[in-house]
């Protein structure tokens with residue numbers, strides 16, 4: 001809880017850290033290890049009291065044990081509960097081996113009364129595009145039935161909607177119709193948020209706030225239908241969650 005306002009929960013979303021086994025390795029010219037450290041420094045300077053950190057996938061860029069070990073060391077410093085959703089570059093065995101059971105890998109439900117957070121796995125082994133499995137869809141529906149008196153955040157790695165400016169369809173989960181069939185049965189979902197796009201986004205669908213978080217490393221934009229590196233700096237998304245179900249959100253980026 002925020003010490004200045006006991007009715008607010010402070011939740012931080014980070015995404016797409018893409019750490020590699022070799023800590024000197026760069027992604028499109030940017031050292032991902034260094035940029036994650038800068039983002040975490042920025043969070044420590046700006047956020048007085050964090051209740052929870054959500055990471056929406058692609059913690060690792062190569063699925064290596066070394067990358068998860070360094071991620072764990074960096075986040076341990078924050079002494080805050082950290083929850084992870086799996087991204088298309090993550091590998092489940094090293095993730096579970098290193099992050100162990102004091103952290104969690106999607107899918108699961110976080111009780112944050114009066115809020116609940118549902119973390120889904122939108123990845124398909126060996127593919128860049130996403131899909132919500134039948135197991136995850138059933139889990140989503142079952143969870144939403146049980147927590148129908150809570151305010152709900154749904155987190156996943158891939159966008160469930162087409163992003164603006166004609167982002168390629170293969171970046172979106174390919175069964176978004178099934179996903180929204182479940183979502184549309186409930187009226188207590190306040191936020192759906194994701195990563196993967198390396199780009200901050202805010203939107204709305206039938207009263208639900210839609211977000212994506214910037215990457216903690218390289219940002220992307222589209223040019224003539226192709227991804228190019230954007231000159232926006234790495235950053236994170238913050239949420240303030242109020243007890244009456246209202247919320248605020250914004251993005252903060254590292255300084256040059």
Ligand SMILES: [Fe+2]
Nearest residue numbers: 058087088196
């Ligand atoms: Fe991704």
